[in-house]
Amino acid sequence: MPPRSSPPKAVFIDLDDTMISAYAKVHEHWTEVLHEHAHHLEDQAVPDVRDAIMEASRVFWSDPARHRHGRLNIELTITNIIQDGLSQVGLKQDRLAHHLGDHFAAHRERKMHLFPGVHETLDALRAAGIGLAVVTNGPARSQRPKLTRFELADRFDHVLIEEEFGAGKPEPAVYEHLLATFDVDPSEAWMVGDHLEWEVAAPQRHGITGIWCNVHGHNVPDHHAHVAPDHVINGLEELLALLGLDPSDEKA
Numbered sequence: 001m002p003p004r005s006s007p008p009k010a011v012f013i014d015l016d017d018t019m020i021s022a023y024a025k026v027h028e029h030w031t032e033v034l035h036e037h038a039h040h041l042e043d044q045a046v047p048d049v050r051d052a053i054m055e056a057s058r059v060f061w062s063d064p065a066r067h068r069h070g071r072l073n074i075e076l077t078i079t080n081i082i083q084d085g086l087s088q089v090g091l092k093q094d095r096l097a098h099h100l101g102d103h104f105a106a107h108r109e110r111k112m113h114l115f116p117g118v119h120e121t122l123d124a125l126r127a128a129g130i131g132l133a134v135v136t137n138g139p140a141r142s143q144r145p146k147l148t149r150f151e152l153a154d155r156f157d158h159v160l161i162e163e164e165f166g167a168g169k170p171e172p173a174v175y176e177h178l179l180a181t182f183d184v185d186p187s188e189a190w191m192v193g194d195h196l197e198w199e200v201a202a203p204q205r206h207g208i209t210g211i212w213c214n215v216h217g218h219n220v221p222d223h224h225a226h227v228a229p230d231h232v233i234n235g236l237e238e239l240l241a242l243l244g245l246d247p248s249d250e251k252a
């Protein structure tokens, strides 16, 4: 890592589940949504239907190529995953899948929130003269509104959304573009995010410092056991301690 006396010139930061709570509580969200629709589930118990949908989801998203296509067509993808899950427990109801998909999306939207200290951290980093980019995968129609809703867009020098840019993490083009945009050497850049491959291992292959932001306190999954983050933080505000900055620096 760079010594504290030479802080990064640019910090690239993931959005979902790094700055805002977005997708990590899927188990809890499905439990709540299915309980509200229990009367549509025939004889199936909510936990069984939930587990079937979550297993269908796990299988779908485990393939990187499918993941890329699926996240850019997210509404259709979620409906298809729900249909798969429902059919596993003998519920072949396309209308129910659409209905649950809409309800799940609305439920998750309502539950989204900014993590504490994010605005203060970004403002302190900017006040210290560090260039900031938000780097998020997915379509503009889902990611842009979140940047506006949580008052994040104006806090960044550069916004990179996968669909708009034409490539997403962990593709090399993303990191090459970020380094060129800020005109920095990889040793002068940090990437921060909750995904150990996309935001730690991938940028490290370019020489960028990879920081794992483990807000939800997850264990390292077996398939990422080989990844060695340069730092692990439990929330974005811990960047300030790594850099020897204080939140009040924003007022300086």
Ligand SMILES: [Mg+2]
Residues within 6 Å of the ligand: 014, 015, 016, 017, 018, 193, 194, 195
């Ligand atoms: Mg994320």
